[in-house]
Amino acid sequence: MTQPTQSSVFRISQVLRSGEPDTTVIIRGWVRTKREQKTFTFIEVNDGSSMAGLQVVVSDAIAGYAQSIKRINTGASVEIEGKLVPSPGKGQRLEMQAIALVVHGEADPETYPLQKKRHSFEFLRDIGHLRSRTNTLSAVFRVRNACAAAVHQFFQERGFLWVHTPILTASDCEGAGEMFSVTRFDLNKLPIKEGKVDFGQDFFGKPTYLTVSGQLEAEIMAMAFSDVYTFGPTFRAENSNTSRHLAEFWMVEPEMAFCDLKGDMDLAEAFLKYVFKHVMENCQEDMEFFQQRIDDSVLDTANNIINSEFARVTYTEAIDLLEKSNKSFEYPVAWGIDMQSEHERWLAEEYFKKPVIVTNYPTGIKAFYMRLDDGGKTVSAMDILAPKIGEIIGGSQREERLDVLESRIRAQGLDPEIYWWYLDLRRYGTVPHAGFGLGFERLVQFMTGMANIRDVIPFPRTPMNVEF
RNA sequence: UCCUCAGUAGCUCAGUGGUAGAGCGGUCGACUGUUAAUCGACUGGUCGCAAGUUCGAAUCUUGCCUGGGGAGCCA
Known part of the structure; x- marks a missing residue:
């Protein structure tokens, strides 16, 4: 990754693969987990570009810390500018020290259905949008x-x-x-000719289907x-x-x-x-x-x-x-x-x-x-x-x-x-x-x-x- | 469509005729460079729907709905 003069936006997969310590980048994504500590908070952000998310360390020294952290829960969408640093913890090569943080959308933990644990696929099918x-x-x-x-x-x-x-x-x-029929007919008022539906009056003039x-x-x-x-x-x-x-x-x-x-x-x-x-x-x-x-x-x-x-x-x-x-x-x-x-x-x-x-x-x-x-x-x-x-x-x-x-x-x-x-x-x-x-x-x-x-x-x- | 199993808290499930339960989640607090953090307290229900049996039904019976697994059909 080349050092931009101003912070550039990167996909998290790119940051994890080739991000270099001491560079400043912007990432955007959805919060998977939040772990609050005494003077800072870990949040893991995922943007769909890879299985692994990026661990972001948000210090209480940044502007609006308390207010922002309160709004961040599993499922919230965020945009974060921060400095990449080697991670002292296990599980990741790099982590990000947040400089500026924007919460685009909250996800009310009382109602957000995705938890930080395994769900059954049957349940997930019921929330196909999430x-x-x-x-x-x-x-x-x-x-x-x-x-x-x-x-x-x-x-x-x-x-x-x-x-x-x-x-x-x-x-x-x-x-x-079996085929799905395609028609422009009003199914409650089908034109009938000699006891049968008159497809001659339909859009294509004959019975039509999805392939x-x-x-x-x-x-x-x-x-x-x-x-x-x-x-x-x-x-x-x-x-x-x-x-x-x-x-x-x-x-x-x-x-x-x-x-x-x-x-x-x-x-x-x-x-x-x-x-x-x-x-x-x-x-x-x-x-x-x-x-x-x-x-x-x-x-x-x-x-x-x-x-x-x-x-x-x-x-x-x-x-x-x-x-x-x-x-x-x-x-x-x-x-x-x-x-x-x-x-x-x-x-x-x-x-x-x-x-x-x-x-x-x-x-x-x-x-x-x-x-x-x-x-x-x-x-x-x-x-x-x-x-x-x-x-x-x-x-x-x-x-x-x-x-x-x-x-x-x-x-x-x-x-x-x-x-x-x-x-x-x-x-x-x-x-x-x-x-x-x-x-x-x-x-x-x-x-x-x-x-x-x-x-x-x-x-x-x-x-x-x-x-x- | 057929066979079969299931439907109880937001999720995963226990409860087989007599006061509705656990874990996780969520909330609050504590603690902590954490990794699905940890510890404590609190919170949480039309027991799928409808009818029936019974003094009494989550529990038994019937019907329906929804989901899983298998089969048929196929890719």
């Missing part, structure tokens, strides 16, 4: 940010184009889940730019109440022209390794916090991801392993079943003990756009199963053959007319291509060891919850 001021949630959101940066960095370095696929869509394709996936649009863009990715919010109106599902979540969906299933798997594995490495290098302090306080396997998991190759098995081999496991599963194992959570968990957590890529699933249990393998019994799909999280990535080589795609759409009872533009991509200049979808919050969960997905997104949307 929970980011806690150690754990702020660490989560710093790691989330690092993950997002790594996503872009990874794809940009490889020449992928970030494409913005629409949030509003009329295609209720692929049956990825459940940007994949089909990403395929359009891949047919022009070769390698693209989407990274944005998606919506599922499923009434699912689990620690792994949200109604609004972020998805990363790369799509690559001239690419087969193997290339897809290679990219997915390289991608996960890259993001983990980036976070380990940039969020060391936060990752150590998760290791100590949340899940003591987090660092091992990260290193394992970065340094070891993922297991790769076909669905058929996976079923074989499950059958030979001698483990009594609640749901019986047989070729053709859609694997249950218990099966996926056994593979990832007990057998391989690391992420495992399962490929070539039975045709009957996968979507129509996945490429039919020779023989027709399986499709070129792949799922990456992660310990504790389950399915973190789902992808496939797409069906690029017009006639095969058309017959598969029909076989699933769908109308090829609706997919006219999707089929056109196979009609004009079709190429083998592949892609995958990654649930961003599940990635953050996997990274941090956080048990509940509602605690890795700032404002979780789940059934009956849109308060913040």
Whole structure:
């Protein structure tokens, strides 16, 4: 840090990392704790830039001491100019001797809900507007940010184009889940025509929804730019109440022209390794916090991801392993079943003990756009199963053959007319291509060891919850 | 949506038919280069909501609401 002629404002992370004794700086933030002594007061200030806060020593010699200290409690916002000095106490290299102190906002300790002790995540969800001021949630959101940066960095370095696929869509394709309707109608006065709602009078003239996936649009863009990715919010109106599902979540969906299933798997594995490495290098302090306080396997998991190759098995081999496991599963194992959570968990957590890529699933249990393998019994799909999280990535080589795609759409009872533009991509200049979808919050969960997905997104949307 | 557990002070919980409890927090005081400081005192309640059984219900019954865990669906 260079010595400014006048005091400059610094983020606390910067002060802690490279602040030099005898320099004078200004910091701003929120008070975590106050410890009053006889002739001075310790306050710990955090501005969200790091796990650790800065210890500020406020002497009763400074102007307005008594009045200011009275107004400072846990949660109060302050701006402090002070001199950095080596700390005689344990726990920090530097501390600040306050010269001038401004209290921007008080936090009445009688009503401020955050205490200087551990709170349950359930309670913190009820105060979603304040929970980011806690150690754990702020660490989560710093790691989330690092993950997002790594996503872009990874794809940009490889020449992928970030494409913005629409949030509003009329295609209720692929049956990825229940969709949220979007309308301008007054729901108490719906226009009815021949006993049904007349969507011809609505904003878009047809039923419209929030997107459940940007994949089909990403395929359009891949047919022009070769390698693209989407990274944005998606919506599922499923009434699912689990620690792994949200109604609004972020998805990363790369799509690559001239690419087969193997290339897809290679990219997915390289991608996960890259993001983990980036976070380990940039969020060391936060990752150590998760290791100590949340899940003591987090660092091992990260290193394992970065340094070891993922297991790769076909669905058929996976079923074989499950059958030979001698483990009594609640749901019986047989070729053709859609694997249950218990099966996926056994593979990832007990057998391989690391992420495992399962490929070539039975045709009957996968979507129509996945490429039919020779023989027709399986499709070129792949799922990456992660310990504790389950399915973190789902992808496939797409069906690029017009006639095969058309017959598969029909076989699933769908109308090829609706997919006219999707089929056109196979009609004009079709190429083998592949892609995958990654649930961003599940990635953050996997990274941090956080048990509940509602605690890795700032404002979780789940059934009956849109308060913040 | 299904299964299951829970809901009592601001928070975390104890209390299984007979006067509503603890720790933490908060307030006040003491002490102290402290680190979730320490010590003492004080403060604090529509026992989720509604009905029922009972002389009497936090406690038993029924319904509903909310939350956790698991399942399904998926990412």
